[in-house]
Amino acid sequence: MRASLLAAGAAAAWSLPGLAPVMPSVSRVLGIQRRLEGEGAALTFDDGPHAQGTPAVLEVLERLGAPATFFLTGEQVVRAPALAGEIAAAGHAIALHGYGHRNMLRLTPNAVAEDLRRGQEAIATATGRMPTTYRPPFGIFSAGGLTTVRRAGFEPILWSRWGRDWSARATPDSIAARAAGELSRGDILLLHDADHYSVPGSWKNTADALPKVIEAMEARALAPVRLPVAA
DSSP states (O other): OHHHHHHHHHHHHHHGGGGTTTOHHHHHHHTOBOBOSSSSEEEEEESOOOTTHHHHHHHHHHHHTOOOEEEEOHHHHHHOHHHHHHHHHTTOEEEEOOSSOOOGGGSOHHHHHHHHHHHHHHHHHHHSOOOOEEOOGGGOOOHHHHHHHHHTTOEEBOOSEEOOTTSTTOOHHHHHHHHHTTOOTTBEEEEESOOTTSSTTHHHHHHHHHHHHHHHHHHTTOOEEOOOOOO
16 A cells, blocks of 8 residues: 555656646746746747748748747757758747657656757757757656756746647637737747647648737737747
């Protein structure tokens, strides 16, 4: 009985950081950033680069003069290094979303460390930038993984608002409403410029929603800002 309780307690402790995306109090206790200091709000995009989605998002950002931060996935950077380079050349901030898109709760700390190394190396080779800011796939940290991330020199970061643009039910209007409906200073918005790990074609809704999101930011006098990532 005691062994079972100890095992259950260990499992709960290992999984606790996984609650950070939906429980701000957990995020605060663990020191995982969800919001920005200062003025403005940050547009962030996960899962790319993507052959169609990334150019579509880049076009909107350029047309509206909005900077963003792209959390790139190493395995996708290897498949499209020139596209990763285009993101950097356009002046957007570059961060790491892992090499593979795997749930950290299922990885050992050594596996997390190797994933970070491979992802960072792939991005540095393609963009000339060494990412030191990290958001895990699904936004889920494990206790051991979070320690590994910090020991590797990465700043862990999540988000304060999201568009749920990966959902099959998402529309441009629903994405904009969720991401920017109650937007405030310091918000970090989570969107996706790729459908590698979500509903096929979901990036189209994101690209169509993006002008609405930026318009909502402007209406609240919130300038789009890049996350403070190291080059």
